[in-house]
Amino acid sequence: MSEVKFSKEHEWVTIKDDVATIGITKHATELLGDIVFAELPEKGTSVTKDGTAGVVESTKAASDVYTPISGEVVDTNQSIVDDPSKINNDPEGDAWFFKLKVKDLNEINSLMSRDEYEKFAKESTN
């Protein structure tokens, strides 16, 4: 499994072989508040880096979920659709959103390391 990488839209991604697992960051869940709805991309669809690939809604508002990397959706996490509060409880673990068959592994180079992301998140909050 690769080191976890982060996007400016507050998604995280890990890659094993050519399959990427994607979710939203703990920082994102803190900004959103209580998540009460999640919509995921359909299996078999192709998604493009920085394009929308789902929606989360908190009690306050709806937010798009973007994919930090391009590929074909090979799996989605129905358990977060059934119980969206899981996303608040374990955003960077069990509450992953979808898995992609990665189109271009080089795309990951433009993403941030954990240290870089934490600095970015802190600066963008202030």
Place this chain on the structure above:
Amino acid sequence: MNKTALYNLHKKFNAKFVSFAGYEMPIQYKDGIIAEHNLTREKSGIFDVSHMGQLFVVGDDKLTDKLQDIFPTDLKNLLVNQSKYSFLMNENAGIHDDLIITKISNGYMIILNAACKEKDFEIIKSKLGEEFKISLSKDLSLIAVQGPDSKNLIEKIIPGVNKLKFMFGGDFKFNSNNIYVTRSGYTGEDGFEISINNNDVVKFVETLISLGSNLIGLGARDTLRLEAGLCLYGNDIDENTSPLEANLKWAISKNRINSNFPGSKQIQRQINEGVTKLRVGIKPEGKIIARESTKIFDENNNQIGKITSGSFGPSVKSPIAMGYVNNTYTKENTKIFLEIRGKKVSASVCKLPFYKKNYHKGDINVGS
């Protein structure tokens, strides 16, 4: 940006602030909207609503007559310390504001929405003329304490308050200063609203917190009132909706329907001829949330209305909404479609409230 007297206390309790009607107000504290919502339903919550207007008019029977020319409410039969929900309307029965009028010993107290209070003050003042002393308080805070444990907590600080019944108030003391308490609220729970001097409010709220109540932000206030089927001014009612269209006919006193007040002709017409649109409860299917401005369609893809408030109801554990639909679609269980992010989602018209009220209707009337 205006701040309430409790601003620093909100800060101390890690409030996230939003700008609301010119005030910096707490939308939530550290545990979040759902936790705060549940604390209010199950225990007790404190809401700083000091941004709302507290208007006082001094006068006797002559004032009552004059106010009846402004409001569609039977004020002549209002008891001292009794409150009524009412409206300030335009000539077309559009709602300038919804408000609570309470008869007090020397006149009336009227609680106004924050965003409307200055405008309301001007309208009411110009309609009353120079004869009566009218003031919009700057020295008073307004605190709502809501939820099942509230009556016992607040009784410890304000003895006797527990005897008030729903929509009645009275004069009490805190810190040996006068306060005015009504049994009312905006959550669907039993609770109180306390009008208290800015100098005493921090101590009052700190005492309630020390006894076990909890600060609750505007976020949970919104989910609580939506579950209770209560209107938010600016969303569910405004100058383009009449009380009849808003399904609030009950708030127009029966013996005033044929009187003269702003909008009375339109009200009479709508009673006789019916309304073309009506506010209803709406339950989206599944978990998807329909926010305000979501368009409503019939099965033939004709637009028949619009959502005015929508969120997730933490107590009913499902998405809930209110909106206006054409008058042929108002029956319970009517199937409708909501356009959300380009897709049509099924929903049904349902009864309000989503959550059953727990008001204290007891039989002891302190005020009369």
